[in-house]
Amino acid sequence: MFARTHGGTTLGVDGLVIDVEVDSSAGLPGFDLVGLANTAVRESKERVRTAIRNSRINLQQKKVTVNLAPAGIRKDSAGLDLPIAIALLAAYGIIPAERIERSLFASELSLEGDCRAVQGILPITITAREQGYSSIFVACDNANEALLVDGITVYGIQNLHEAIAFLTGKTSLSPSVPNPTPSVQTVSTDDFADVQGQFQAKRALEIAAAGGHNVLMVGVPGSGKTMLARRVSSILPPLTREEALDITKIYSIAGLLPQNGGLVQTRPFRSPHHTASTTAMIGGGSVPRPGEVTLAHHGVLFLDELPEFSKSTLEVLRQPLEDKKICISRINASIVFPSDIMLVCAMNPCPCGFYGDESPKNECICSPNEIRRYTRKISGPLLDRIDIHIRIPHVAYKDLVSTKNAESSAVIAKRVEAARAIQQDRLAPCSISCNAQMNHAMLKRFCPLSKDAQSMLEMAFHRFHLSARSYDRIIKVARTISDLDTQMEILPRHIAEAIQLRHDAGLSDL
CATH class of the missing domain: 1.10.8 (Helicase, Ruva Protein; domain 3)
Incomplete structure (x- = not known):
């Protein structure tokens, strides 16, 4: 007997509906799974058979063939366990086929039949709604995330037995409702009020935040470059609903949403170490995953000690900074990751760090060739894409001991938000939101x-x-x-x- 149901996985930052086709017939007992599945999906047949048995259902030994379509796209999500199990039970006549026609299933199964959360539920749910599915069945831990999408009924299920009982009409199952605390919002303790002096640097960062411009800070060690960079997020305008959904989709795919987490409501701040590889920076892999540039989408990517990054890693930033997206091509597919970021970089002026320092105790020991070699690690084309280059001097003693309150991030943020509002009104016909775009x-x-x-x-x-x-x-x-x-x-x-x-x-x- 033949049966079909629908599961979901991700491709880039979007969801992808997978048709799960199962045929059971007389013959030599076996379980074949086809459709370009990776190891995690191929192993699902063992999890599915054991989960069904532990759900108090004994299936007759038959020849079973499972096909995952489209066959030309590699599947790598353990969330296909549940749709495979449901389709198998429908092929055996246990679940009526009409009960699963317009439903999508996405959950991993334990050997006991419990449903486990998987990554990427938000983009999967968005795609399911866009393609006209009326309901989606997910693990309870994923329900809050799926509920961020309007227009589709979400069922959070504890285990396979519960799903079978509902689909066979033996019990009722109420749709999931939002958790009382669905938002993912971190309270930042970084405030520009903590920064003494550095008035020119704070002015430059205010301009950068107001227009979405990239910034390079050059200064001696201890001048406060990192301290300033970590406070940029505190003056950026609040996220719109669309921006928050974009970020939440990316973090869902990357597995960075906390359990029962909802909508991300703060702009990302990513600060990769200078040993980060090219793939870690822009994304990739056999099944491409987002890198740091995409994880910083609609937020800040901070590169400290810029010349210490490998040249190849820095050079791959050129296209994302210009196009606001990253195209990663593989044999089976080409993936586009978004990368609308504000790049903030920090570096020393020379290898020893004290070139240009006015203090006689911090005399630079680097030769002109060493300084030239050090600064030339940053290529001209990359520097050309950074709008603002500022020098960060040592903080003066009088500024450190000053009792005058520095301007807070909240005050600066109001000016930034007002400037952004002007830009949005002006640039609305072009579908962009800030001057840098x-x-x-x-x-x-x-x-x-x-x-x-x-x-x-x-x-x-x-x-x-x-x-x-x-x-x-x-x-x-x-x-x-x-x-x-x-x-x-x-x-x-x-x-x-x-x-x-x-x-x-x-x-x-x-």
């Missing part, structure tokens, strides 16, 4: 320069031998500065500050 055509449309500002930019273009990309990025930063000033036109002072922020670190490729 504008292309060259949009600059001509949305970035009017006064005559004096145009003259100043022309002078800087020739003096510093600007590239076309650098020219565009200076205008974007100037546009953000004018938004913070609530000015419709870009004035000379906005251009002047944008140029200074481009050259302040002394590492510009211009």
Whole structure:
């Protein structure tokens, strides 16, 4: 007898519906599973048979063939255990086929038949709703996550026996309801009020947050680069519902959502170690998984000790920074991971760290060739994609002992949010939300320069031998500065500050 049901897995950051086809017939007893399944899925036949037996159902020995379609895509989710078990029971005539026609199943099974949570339930549920399924059956621990999707009935089940009893009409099963605490929100203790001095750096980071610009901080050890970077997230605007769903999907696939966790409501802050591999940074693997760039989507990716990262790891950041997405090609599929990030980098000015330090006790011992070799670890094309380059000096003693309260993140965040609101209204027809996302055509449309500002930019273009990309990025930063000033036109002072922020670190490729 033939039966079909539907399971789910993930492909990139999206869900993928898998047709589970089972045929049981007379012949030499056996259990064959086909359809390009990986080891975890191939082993499901042992889990399924044992779970069914421990659910007090004895199946007659038959020749069983299970096909997972589409056959050309590799399946790697243990969440296919439950749909395989349901389809097998339907093929034996135990579960009526009409009860499972418009339902999707996604759960791992223990040997006792208990349902276990799996990764990627949110994108699977979104895809199930989009393809017209009326209900989805998941483990109880995954129910909260599935309930983030409206328009589909979610059943959280404890075990296979409970699912069988409901599908055969022996018992009733109520749809799951949201947990009273479904949100995943961490309370940040990092605040700009803790940063004494460094007024220019805080101004630069405010501009970067307001426009979504990338930042490079260059400074001697102990100047507060890491401390500043870790507080950038505290001044970024709140997530929209769509952004929160995007992040939650990614974290669901990566297995980073806590048990019973709901919607992620804080912007990500990712800080990989400088030994991170290229695959760890951009994602990949035989079945591609998101890397650090994607895990920082709609948030901050902080690279501390930038020159210590391998050159290949840094160079793969070029496309994500420009296109806001990563394309990973494999034989069976091409995966697109989102990477709309704000890149924040920190580095020392030289190998010993004290080049340019004004303190006589911290004299640089590096030769000019060593300094040049160290800074050239960061390629020109990568530097060109970083809008703001700033020098972070030592904190002055008078600033450290000052009793004057520094400006808090909440105060700065209000200005950032106001500037972002201006940008969203202006850029809404282009379906983008901040100045950093504008292309060259949009600059001509949305970035009017006064005559004096145009003259100043022309002078800087020739003096510093600007590239076309650098020219565009200076205008974007100037546009953000004018938004913070609530000015419709870009004035000379906005251009002047944008140029200074481009050259302040002394590492510009211009």
